[in-house]
Amino acid sequence: MEQNGFFSFLLGNLREFLTYTGFANLTAGHIVMILVGLFFIFLAIKYEFEPLLLIPIGFGILIGNIPFKEAGLMVGIYEEGSVLNILYSGVRQGWYPPLIFLGIGAMTDFSALISNPKLILVGAAAQFGIFAAYMIALLMDFAPNQAAAIGIIGGADGPTAIFLSSKLAPNLMGAIAIAAYSYMALVPVIQPPVMRLLTNSKERLIKMKPPRVVSQNEKIIFPIIGLLLTTFLVPSGLPLLGMLFFGNLLKESGVTRRLAETARGPLIDVITILLGLTVGASTQATQFLNWGSLKIFGLGALSFVIATAAGVLFVKLFNLFLTEGNKINPLIGNSGVSAVPDSARISQHVGLEYDKTNHLLMHAMGPNVAGVIGSAVAAGILLGFLS
Amino acid sequence: MNKIMKSILKVMSAAVLLIAAVQANAQDAVKLRINEIMLNNESNYTDEFGKRSAWVEIFNPSYATVNIAGCYLTDDPNNPTKYFIQKGDVLTQIKPRQHVVFFMDKTPDHGTFHTNFTAEKRYVALFDANGKTLIDELTIPEMDVDVSYGRLVDGGPDLGVLPNTTPSTNNLAPDTNVANERFMANDRTGIGMSITAMTVVFLALALLFMVFLYVGKFYVSSAKKRAIKSAEAAGEEIPASLDVESGEVYAAIAMALYEYQNDIHDLEHTILTIEKISRAYSPWSSKIYGLRQLPQLKK
Known part of the structure; x- marks a missing residue:
């Protein structure tokens, strides 16, 4: 009798344990998300699409989609006080993105922009993708704050997208972050067809004047004036722009080498790991997998295409006002989105397809870094209007 | 002069700190x-x-x-x-x-x-x-x-x-979300927001463009002036073209110097191969390369 009681106790324990396993709590959503995570890891390793982002995000998706029983075990990223939840606070409260911007500032050379300042305007034009996606999202019945958070995907700037969505639409942040980073990784797939479609063979062969040498003083002045001009106009962009220009001054001042190296090395690496992993883990199927997320993915792709097209078309328009010899190759128009330096690399590759001697990389870096500033400014404006 | 400058800087720093302290206090209960x-x-x-x-x-x-x-x-x-x-x-x-x-x-x-x-x-x-x-x-x-x-x-x-x-x-x-309501009531399509925001983005970046257009011109003209001055001081003829060279030219010069200093060549002097070569003579089998000193013919 006593033995029976002991066995039923063991059996009960075993049954109880089984209810806690991932197998018992598995849903179709978890399987879908695990497959998405594996696909990201595959893309990163096989095709080297943004591996520094896709590996942490892909693995984060696996971590976030291990099924578990919601019994207060403090394992899920959405459980207040769990380890993952604490790490996720940098995303939720938006302090990882400015630190990433600090690192980006410390590794960005703005010489191309300073030597040919008209390329700054290309970076502005490409931001149209953000607002086109905003309008389409409104048509799809998203609220203005949600539409703005979705539209920012078109800026091709992961940290900015996370920053803005954490402020305007925290419930959509997981989907927005995943979409933003995925499309940044897919820049080599999305942009070239649009660039080819919108340019003719004559335009693709335009050779631009080589950029002049930029003095150290100009490089030092740039982050200071850049900060003052942009943030006086859009103070809500201060966290991103402030850190971007601060990082750049650390780099260019020439007297803070150690700080600059930390910002562009260990610091940005640590934050990238934490950001990628927690953004990935935030895609817990129970919270993430719905029609809204799918719509966000669709809109994100569309905004990327529109941003690329806007950049290319703006260059073509701009060329109408430029004299022969000063014209801009429209193949650098795609670089107005702020996927640095991927979209500039795309300009270079596509340019070389048509002329083996036409190196567009340095020219494309101008609008590319202007795009970083432009998307931060756009995020600041949206935040100012809609928060 | 240096001392005066240092004193001025110290006074200015103290003033800035004082103002900051006053400001910090003012940000407290007075609101x-x-x-x-x-x-x-x-x-x-x-x-x-x-x-x-x-x-x-x-x-x-x-x-x-x-x-x-x-x-x-x-x-x-x-x-x-x-x-x-x-x-x-x-x-x-x-x-x-x-x-x-x-x-x-x-x-x-x-x-x-x-x-x-x-x-x-x-x-x-x-x-x-x-x-x-x-x-x-x-x-x-x-x-x-x-x-x-x-x-x-x-x-x-x-x-x-x-x-x-x-x-x-x-x-x-x-x-309700006041900002959302306002935009839904007045700008349902988002065109207003798009025009406003794109204008501000363009304005911000156009300001940067204008500033750096003139900053660039200033630096280019000062570089030219410096070149003329140094040519005059050295008694040399002023170069016909004082245009600032492109970064590509400097990059090519720097690369050439680097290669020269590190003895790097586009074409190496000799080729090391395991393939059988057609000529019977090879420097590897030549006695001449095994000698520390060239033999001198004594007559």
Whole structure:
């Protein structure tokens, strides 16, 4: 009798344990998300699409989609006080993105922009993708704050997208972050067809004047004036722009080498790991997998295409006002989105397809870094209007 | 001269620190506002002892926590330091956009939030920690029982009888996202937002463009002037073209120097191969390369 009681106790324990396993709590959503995570890891390793982002995000998706029983075990990223939840606070409260911007500032050379300042305007034009996606999202019945958070995907700037969505639409942040980073990784797939479609063979062969040498003083002045001009106009962009220009001054001042190296090395690496992993883990199927997320993915792709097209078309328009010899190759128009330096690399590759001697990389870096500033400014404006 | 400059810098730094300190202080309690007052409390808010009395609500309109401890509440403008808000109570920290309520029941021994005066004078003022700076004051008209008077919107300038009594919470609680509603009502398609925002983006980047267009021109012309000056000083002929070379030229020169200094060649002098070569003679089998000194023919 006593033995029976002991066995039923063991059996009960075993049954109880089984209810806690991932197998018992598995849903179709978890399987879908695990497959998405594996696909990201595959893309990163096989095709080297943004591996520094896709590996942490892909693995984060696996971590976030291990099924578990919601019994207060403090394992899920959405459980207040769990380890993952604490790490996720940098995303939720938006302090990882400015630190990433600090690192980006410390590794960005703005010489191309300073030597040919008209390329700054290309970076502005490409931001149209953000607002086109905003309008389409409104048509799809998203609220203005949600539409703005979705539209920012078109800026091709992961940290900015996370920053803005954490402020305007925290419930959509997981989907927005995943979409933003995925499309940044897919820049080599999305942009070239649009660039080819919108340019003719004559335009693709335009050779631009080589950029002049930029003095150290100009490089030092740039982050200071850049900060003052942009943030006086859009103070809500201060966290991103402030850190971007601060990082750049650390780099260019020439007297803070150690700080600059930390910002562009260990610091940005640590934050990238934490950001990628927690953004990935935030895609817990129970919270993430719905029609809204799918719509966000669709809109994100569309905004990327529109941003690329806007950049290319703006260059073509701009060329109408430029004299022969000063014209801009429209193949650098795609670089107005702020996927640095991927979209500039795309300009270079596509340019070389048509002329083996036409190196567009340095020219494309101008609008590319202007795009970083432009998307931060756009995020600041949206935040100012809609928060 | 150097000493003078250093002194000036020191004075300027001290001034900046002083201004910053003053500013930091000014950002504290001076932003607080007397937000809502109830004079005749018969069936409304009770204190922690279950008693009802007149109360005054203070609102922190800033986005930083403000500590009200050390400030003074009074019902007499001639006696600004009548009730000292004691330090050491954690509840005197008012979180951003939050409220605290003081009961005007003349029982300060009941705790920090019980003043030593009543509301019979229908006047309440909040003074800063120096006891002189008036932060906010309110004179209340005659009121019905259980009706409160205050700012129609938290921290706002308009005063009046409030439709609901809202101790320790917002006087006007928005039940919708105001910004969203505004944009949905006036800009349903998003065209307005797109035009405005794109204009600002272009403006911000066009400003940068203008500034660096002229900064660039200035630096290019100064570089030319320096080149002319140094050529004149050295008695050399001024070069016909003083255009600043492109970065590509300098990069090519730097690369050539680097390769020269590191003995790197596009084409190496010799080729090391495991393939069988056609000629029978090879430097590898030549005795001449195995000798430390060239043999000298003695005649």
